[in-house]
Amino acid sequence: MTDPSPLPSHLRRIAQVFVDESMADSPLARRVRHRLADSTHGHIPWTVVPAGADRVHFDRGADQALYLKEYKGKFLRFCPGTRAYHCCAYRIIHIGENCPMACSYCILQAYFQDRVLKIWANQDDLFTQLGEAFSADRSTRFRVGTGEFTDSLALEHLTGYSRDLIAFLNDHDNVVLELKSKVVDLSWMDAAKRTDRVLPAWSLNAPFINEHEEFHVSTLTERLEAARTCARAGFRVCLHFDPIIHFPGWREGYAQTIDMIFDYLTPDQIAYMSLGSFRCMPQLTPIIADNFPSATYIYNEFVPGLDGKARLLRPLRLEQFTFMVDRLRAHGMDRQLYFCMESSEVWQQVFGHTPRHLGGLANHLMARAFGE
Amino acid sequence: MHLSNETVTAPASAIRTAGAHLFWAAEPSPGLIRSMARHGQAQAVLVRETADGLALVAGYARVAAQGQLGQPVLARLVETADPVELGLLYLADNSLRPLDDAMRLAALRYFRLLLDDAQLAGEVLPCLGVTPGSRDAKLLADWLTLADSWQGHLAAGRVPLAAGTVLTRMDEADRLAVAPFFAELSWSRSNAVNLLTWLYEASKMTGRPVAEVMADSGMSHGPLRELSPKDAMARLTALAREARQPTLRAMQTRFDTAARKLVADTRWRVAQPDNFETNGVELTVRIADPGQLEQAVHDLQAMADRPHWHQLWDTTADHD
Numbered sequence A: 001m002t003d004p005s006p007l008p009s010h011l012r013r014i015a016q017v018f019v020d021e022s023m024a025d026s027p028l029a030r031r032v033r034h035r036l037a038d039s040t041h042g043h044i045p046w047t048v049v050p051a052g053a054d055r056v057h058f059d060r061g062a063d064q065a066l067y068l069k070e071y072k073g074k075f076l077r078f079c080p081g082t083r084a085y086h087c088c089a090y091r092i093i094h095i096g097e098n099c100p101m102a103c104s105y106c107i108l109q110a111y112f113q114d115r116v117l118k119i120w121a122n123q124d125d126l127f128t129q130l131g132e133a134f135s136a137d138r139s140t141r142f143r144v145g146t147g148e149f150t151d152s153l154a155l156e157h158l159t160g161y162s163r164d165l166i167a168f169l170n171d172h173d174n175v176v177l178e179l180k181s182k183v184v185d186l187s188w189m190d191a192a193k194r195t196d197r198v199l200p201a202w203s204l205n206a207p208f209i210n211e212h213e214e215f216h217v218s219t220l221t222e223r224l225e226a227a228r229t230c231a232r233a234g235f236r237v238c239l240h241f242d243p244i245i246h247f248p249g250w251r252e253g254y255a256q257t258i259d260m261i262f263d264y265l266t267p268d269q270i271a272y273m274s275l276g277s278f279r280c281m282p283q284l285t286p287i288i289a290d291n292f293p294s295a296t297y298i299y300n301e302f303v304p305g306l307d308g309k310a311r312l313l314r315p316l317r318l319e320q321f322t323f324m325v326d327r328l329r330a331h332g333m334d335r336q337l338y339f340c341m342e343s344s345e346v347w348q349q350v351f352g353h354t355p356r357h358l359g360g361l362a363n364h365l366m367a368r369a370f371g372e
Numbered sequence B: 001m002h003l004s005n006e007t008v009t010a011p012a013s014a015i016r017t018a019g020a021h022l023f024w025a026a027e028p029s030p031g032l033i034r035s036m037a038r039h040g041q042a043q044a045v046l047v048r049e050t051a052d053g054l055a056l057v058a059g060y061a062r063v064a065a066q067g068q069l070g071q072p073v074l075a076r077l078v079e080t081a082d083p084v085e086l087g088l089l090y091l092a093d094n095s096l097r098p099l100d101d102a103m104r105l106a107a108l109r110y111f112r113l114l115l116d117d118a119q120l121a122g123e124v125l126p127c128l129g130v131t132p133g134s135r136d137a138k139l140l141a142d143w144l145t146l147a148d149s150w151q152g153h154l155a156a157g158r159v160p161l162a163a164g165t166v167l168t169r170m171d172e173a174d175r176l177a178v179a180p181f182f183a184e185l186s187w188s189r190s191n192a193v194n195l196l197t198w199l200y201e202a203s204k205m206t207g208r209p210v211a212e213v214m215a216d217s218g219m220s221h222g223p224l225r226e227l228s229p230k231d232a233m234a235r236l237t238a239l240a241r242e243a244r245q246p247t248l249r250a251m252q253t254r255f256d257t258a259a260r261k262l263v264a265d266t267r268w269r270v271a272q273p274d275n276f277e278t279n280g281v282e283l284t285v286r287i288a289d290p291g292q293l294e295q296a297v298h299d300l301q302a303m304a305d306r307p308h309w310h311q312l313w314d315t316t317a318d319h320d
């Protein structure tokens, strides 16, 4: 008998599993059960949630629960962009909700008040819905991602969800899947038949932000090492500077991370890179103040944006964007760069052109995702 | 049940009127003394028997009034010495009394030493007219952590309950820096919360103590003494706002200056509608008759040739 192996550090606070009665014998539940059994978390209790119970209650301090749930809603969704700013318009494959890591700026704190990590265990239903959407017209291309209501790879060690998704999408070469994460899990890699249809993606930030505002996540070096491993295996990667935070020393911090990227990657290995300034629903600010009392960036000069979200005052955003874009361009980056949710004015002032010049942001990113 | 059916009478001087459970003890009002002189004591006070004689459980003002009138006190006996029960009996006896935030806080300061949070929420908050878990309950919990001197400001109505959250977020040095504003001026709820919040957030934004933010913003107390209390508070609030939003305020000032020049001698108004999120400006004019319409069109044509437009569109630059 082999010794049980510890879970990755970001999963060690999982102390309970809930599973819907209808999902108790699903392949996903069996896999999670098996993987947990092989780990030092083999002892944690499982609770079957009877049909009709609409939510589980779990409140044990810092402990987290994993909930393997039968999801009845739409698995393929649109990104909730607004008209006021240019949206990247990717489609969301909804695989679950909530995240085991803890970033002070994370919007999920406002969405989910409990520590229950939900995973949709009815994968058959998900693949049926996706199959219908992606097969209806094989000439329609899709750029999809799973990292909207969770981190794409946070639970991969237990669920193998992205690996399943990649295996399913192997038969759909009109779809590019982006896996956006702040941890390193490359167990999905060998499932991909076409390395040009999967875009592993990592969020980056200034070292100070990574160290002080992101908890239970991997280091910047680990993320870039993983990106290099993927690039060497033939994948192109995506990087996201989001949220860019205005803090004392931001110039040195972002310069350091930007320079570091090119110790690991060349510009042609990067499909695209977004820059997004910290913005949030006004309700999030007091939540951050309560949950992360040392997060002082929330007290910067924010104003209500055109979408009602609090955003950094435009000249301050421009100052940061211009600094970063200049530095990225000096490293050879150009058409890979785009802004997440910015106005034409900001595009023009920083890039010297607007998304219209690129044929629209959605079209541009679609083309880049498909390697054109 | 700790209330007995036994009543006694005793001279006021024979009743000990000290004890932390008498947290709202106050001298009798002239109205109460008048009423008791005319009608006598309508309602018995609560006392308990101790080895040292009678001790008051509730009814401080009535005992004091009877003492002043030289009349004996009618008292009902209570059979407990438990401080929680004494406090709850005191609340029950005072249940018709109108409460303010300072009184609620005084009661909670007494019970907090005796009960845990769940018991406070279950037993005490409802007696104080506060819903457990409500915003007021959270604010009172914040106030419990503040020093007595702040409670004095609350009791005097110089600082509102709503300021509790930001005061507790400040450290001791920051609270000391803002304390003089509340020793002399009586602030409205919104002005107090705005002033404190803007100062606190400006200090966090710049990584400096509140005292330094205040000094740099010209908020030291001296020169403001010349102003009336109302003007002083308005000035302090405006200065705190400027400290909180230095870039935005500077842009707004530049915009206002350029806008004034642009619309000089016309009925037109110019506004920036979206905190400079776009370059857009809004022009408005109020017109009541054809003559005004003709004039407005004429003025607009003249304004189009004025040089101030680009100053409106680029408020990040100093155009002087």
Ligand code: SF4
Residues within 6 Å of the ligand: A098, A099, A100, A101, A102, A103, A105, A106, A107, A108, A149, A150, A151, A182, A217
């Ligand atoms: S990793 Fe992403 S989803 Fe998870 S807490 Fe951080 S920002 Fe939120």
